[in-house]
Amino acid sequence: MIKPNGPTGVMAALLATAVLILSVPAHASELETTVKQATAVLDKIMEIPESAIPPSLLSNAYGIAIIPGVVKGAFIIGGRYGEGVLLIRNRGGGWSNPSFLSIGGGSFGWQIGGQSTDVILVFKSQRSVDDIKKGKFTLGADAAVAAGPVGRRVEGATDVMLKAEILSYSRSRGFFAGVSLEGSVLNILWEDNAAYYGRPNVTADDIFSGRVRGPASADALRRSLENYAP
16 A cells, blocks of 8 residues: 555645646636626626616615526426625725525426526615525525516616515526525525635625725726616
8 A cells, every 4th residue: 555645645736736726726717707798697687778787776786796697497306506796885885796596496396498598686785795694595585575666767676576675587488577586595605706806715794895996807897887776
């Protein structure tokens, strides 16, 4: 048996370290792509005012999550999963750098099929975002969520929508509308944040408060959001 501290053991340790070092830039590149996709999703959804998220809702929002390509599939047991970003208002009224998060959920029943959908969640209060930072957060259980209205006017919105803390939207195959996401779970992706910002112990508060500097892709996303939600 080869001893762990022998030549072979040393080579194995060096190889493992090299693989880890090489994988970090690759993972960071994937996260850059996620942020750029989130920017593209926001621009695509907002380019047609008559079917976009009402500007008045975005202008008064505390936070927004943009999750490109949430994959929904089903064969008797259904489920959905996607990864995206969460941004919040900073103290100056602008938008923070993005924190990575995931959305997941499941259902049971006689169903079959698959779909990829872009999802946007608009957070109307700080409480929901604070709860997400604490750990696993379930839409509909930890905070009321409702399918949001689209277009320039929101006078026709129901009381349920107005009372909800989170408004949800989706875009699939060119169609964009409010969507029900009750039961879906949101989680902050701590390892993705660390890889994207190059800080092993970065927290959501570090990101949201501006204590860490974001890559150029984060700046582009913030500028795009500020165009639609000043």
